[in-house]
Amino acid sequence: MLRYAIAFWLRSGYRKLYLVLLTLAWCGAGNAQVNSIELSGNISVDTRAFFQSADYPGQEDQNGSVSIEPEFYFDWADGDQRIVFSPFLRYDTSDDERSHADLREFYWRGSFQDVELKVGVAKVFWGVTESQHLVDVINQTDLIENIDTEDKLGQPMVNLSFIKSWGTLELYLLPYFRERTFAGEEGRLRTSLIVDTDHASYEASDEEKHVDFAVRWRHYIGDWDIGLAHFSGTSRAPDLVPSLRAGQLVLIPHYQQIDQTSLDLQATKGDWLWKLELISSRNDQGRYTAFVGGFEYSLVGVLGTASDLGLLLEYHFDDRDGKATSPFQNDIFTGVRWVLNDIQSTEVLVGAIVDSDTQATFGNLEASRRLGQSWKISLEARIFSNQDKRDLFFDLRNDDYIEFQLSKYF
Amino acid sequence: MRSINLSILLLLLFLGMPIAAEPSAEKGLAIAVEMDRRDTGFADSASTMEMVLKNRKGDVSTRKLRNRVLEREEGNKSIFVFDDPLDVKGAALLTFSYKTKNDDQWLYLPALKRTKRISSSNQSGPFMGSEFAYEDMASQEVEKYSYNYLQDGELDGMSVFMLARYPVDQKSGYTRQLLWVDKDEYRPWKIEYYDRKRTLLKTLTFADYQQYLAKYWRPHQMEMINHQTGKSTLLKWDDFQFKNGYTEKDFSLNSLTNIR
Numbered sequence: 055m056l057r058y059a060i061a062f063w064l065r066s067g068y069r070k071l072y073l074v075l076l077t078l079a080w081c082g083a084g085n086a087q088v089n090s091i092e093l094s095g096n097i098s099v100d101t102r103a104f105f106q107s108a109d110y111p112g113q114e115d116q117n118g119s120v121s122i123e124p125e126f127y128f129d130w131a132d133g134d135q136r137i138v139f140s141p142f143l144r145y146d147t148s149d150d151e152r153s154h155a156d157l158r159e160f161y162w163r164g165s166f167q168d169v170e171l172k173v174g175v176a177k178v179f180w181g182v183t184e185s186q187h188l189v190d191v192i193n194q195t196d197l198i199e200n201i202d203t204e205d206k207l208g209q210p211m212v213n214l215s216f217i218k219s220w221g222t223l224e225l226y227l228l229p230y231f232r233e234r235t236f237a238g239e240e241g242r243l244r245t246s247l248i249v250d251t252d253h254a255s256y257e258a259s260d261e262e263k264h265v266d267f268a269v270r271w272r273h274y275i276g277d278w279d280i281g282l283a284h285f286s287g288t289s290r291a292p293d294l295v296p297s298l299r300a301g302q303l304v305l306i307p308h309y310q311q312i313d314q315t316s317l318d319l320q321a322t323k324g325d326w327l328w329k330l331e332l333i334s335s336r337n338d339q340g341r342y343t344a345f346v347g348g349f350e351y352s353l354v355g356v357l358g359t360a361s362d363l364g365l366l367l368e369y370h371f372d373d374r375d376g377k378a379t380s381p382f383q384n385d386i387f388t389g390v391r392w393v394l395n396d397i398q399s400t401e402v403l404v405g406a407i408v409d410s411d412t413q414a415t416f417g418n419l420e421a422s423r424r425l426g427q428s429w430k431i432s433l434e435a436r437i438f439s440n441q442d443k444r445d446l447f448f449d450l451r452n453d454d455y456i457e458f459q460l461s462k463y464f
Numbered sequence: 465m466r467s468i469n470l471s472i473l474l475l476l477l478f479l480g481m482p483i484a485a486e487p488s489a490e491k492g493l494a495i496a497v498e499m500d501r502r503d504t505g506f507a508d509s510a511s512t513m514e515m516v517l518k519n520r521k522g523d524v525s526t527r528k529l530r531n532r533v534l535e536r537e538e539g540n541k542s543i544f545v546f547d548d549p550l551d552v553k554g555a556a557l558l559t560f561s562y563k564t565k566n567d568d569q570w571l572y573l574p575a576l577k578r579t580k581r582i583s584s585s586n587q588s589g590p591f592m593g594s595e596f597a598y599e600d601m602a603s604q605e606v607e608k609y610s611y612n613y614l615q616d617g618e619l620d621g622m623s624v625f626m627l628a629r630y631p632v633d634q635k636s637g638y639t640r641q642l643l644w645v646d647k648d649e650y651r652p653w654k655i656e657y658y659d660r661k662r663t664l665l666k667t668l669t670f671a672d673y674q675q676y677l678a679k680y681w682r683p684h685q686m687e688m689i690n691h692q693t694g695k696s697t698l699l700k701w702d703d704f705q706f707k708n709g710y711t712e713k714d715f716s717l718n719s720l721t722n723i724r
Contacts, residue, residue, distance in 0.1 A: 090724075094553060133724065163722065169715060170722075179577040204576060217718045257578040274568070274717065279581050315676035324566070324585040355637070362589055397517055397593045398523045399552070427526065463550035 095124035099381030108330030492611030588637030
């Protein structure tokens with residue numbers, strides 16, 4: 055992982071691009087004074103405990119890790135131009151693959167009237183739903199961080215945005231592909247066959263240097279928030295193909311070329327939030343459709359207290375059925391979000407995704423609370439129960455865990 | 465003939481004359497309209513806020529945020545950016561206020577770089593765990609209440625109007641509010657909040673009013689005391705800057721995602 059990060063930076067083409075852009079940005083700033091310089095971020099210490107014994111040799115039932123994610127922020131021209139640098143590092147006691155570093159962000163952003171330009175490595179989020187982020191296609195998933203796919207690797211990009219009265223139009227040129235991270239041989243939450251991340255294969259002949267494109271229009275109209283996007287390039291989700299390598303059966307990640315059109319929609323009607331994410335994706339084998347949709351209903355001030363309760367329900371569908379690369383093809387998510395609105399910002403989210411075909415259940419508990427002014431303690435528990443051989447989570451059936459995280463913010 | 469006309473004229477004048485210190489809905493509305501009128505025309509403003517939260521035991525917690533407001537005829541647009549506590553640093557709340565319908569609100573979560581549109585139909589919940597509710601922090605448009613002027617009074621040596629106002633929104637946490645507004649400059653100095661059971665819930669006191677651009681009064685201190693829980697929040701405003709040249713673009717979803 056670290057090797058990839060350094061290799062990408064050293065590729066002379068990109069280094070020259072950075073230098074050119076930084077120089078341009080500096081010239082553009084003219085005599086402008088530096089507006090602000092900030093250093094912020096967090097350091098976290100995590101411990102995980104697995105409820106069941108490990109299935110494979112080398113795996114451990116307890117695990118610890120420490121991570122740091124600082125952010126250096128620097129702006130000038132009255133905030134119209136900025137540079138953000140945010141590296142990420144994790145050290146894991148059990149899994150060498152999980153000890154990794156990444157450049158989460160390193161970009162220059164210029165804001166000019168109703169046009170904005172962002173060049174460099176950055177993170178972009180698209181989407182409205184809670185239990186799965188289907189339309190969030192720009193950044194690669196740092197899967198080894200968390201199987202909920204919310205942690206992402208930095209994505210090199212040139213992003214041009216137009217902010218108009220008819221919405222925001224975002225154009226992306228994505229010149230370098232990041233491969234997905236997977237647990238190593240000694241890590242928990244891994245597939246039974248190891249994913250051989252050193253020997254990924256690509257449909258595109260220029261492999262990770264293939265230039266991908268994306269465009270998105272985003273707007274709100276009354277109670278409706280809408281996003282319409284199209285992505286053309288290397289699929290962030292690989293097919294895991296069983297192959298024989300050096301006498302061992304492994305899974306080779308194979309990255310296909312796709313054309314994906316997506317819609318994300320939210321209707322905010324009083325206490326009800328109605329959400330939908332819909333994708334239609336075409337690759338060499340044909341076209342498939344997937345969506346996740348549902349609602350979030352808010353109860354403000356339950357039982358006369360200051361607490362809020364959110365009731366969530368989302369349905370997942372993927373017409374590839376058994377061949378889907380996502381674990382949710384006909385699943386229902388139900389959850390409750392309890393926000394205490396107390397001084398420590400205590401929050402709890404409890405939910406489960408149940409497969410309607412197999413009754414396999416993926417249960418989740420997340421909670422967090424602030425300690426003092428700059429510390430936070432979080433808890434995360436995941437349970438894989440009733441998993442069927444047909445479920446993508448079958449390999450994780452004995453990987454139920456609870457994790458405590460203590461973070462210091464600076 | 466002339467004397468009868470004079471009598472009729474005097475009678476009409478007498479009837480048309482406002483009788484002081486009698487409850488009046490029209491006078492209540494007139495005071496509210498005047499309060500709003502005196503605060504109109506600042507175009508935009510920026511300020512910093514510090515909230516000091518205290519519980520019954522005396523434990524203290526602070527919040528630091530920055531606020532930007534864009535004045536608009538249909539209702540103001542505002543952004544709150546959170547600076548402290550550090551775990552919420554960078555989070556931001558964008559609000560488009562309207563006079564007669566629910567606000568549009570979006571929350572920006574920096575950890576995920578995610579902008580979420582949130583439900584704003586119920587604004588009675590606490591803002592950042594403080595004693596100020598979302599509806600207390602929202603733009604106080606005239607149309608959001610109905611009014612009743614009660615009587616004249618005195619507060620800390622000032623001549624004041626005592627005004628009652630009733631939230632139009634059924635989901636408000638309050639059935640009524642009592643305001644003490646000074647007669648000179650139409651500034652609120654004290655507001656009592658009555659909850660859904662019609663009992664006194666909180667009292668807000670304003671202090672350290674300073675005038676900007678020779679017209680706009682801003683309190684540098686607001687203290688909300690909750691009589692039922694014993695908790696309080698002291699809100700200190702500072703660094704007011706007006707006519708910054710903000711445009712709609714500065715209050716767009718795109719600027720929310722890139723807010724600092």
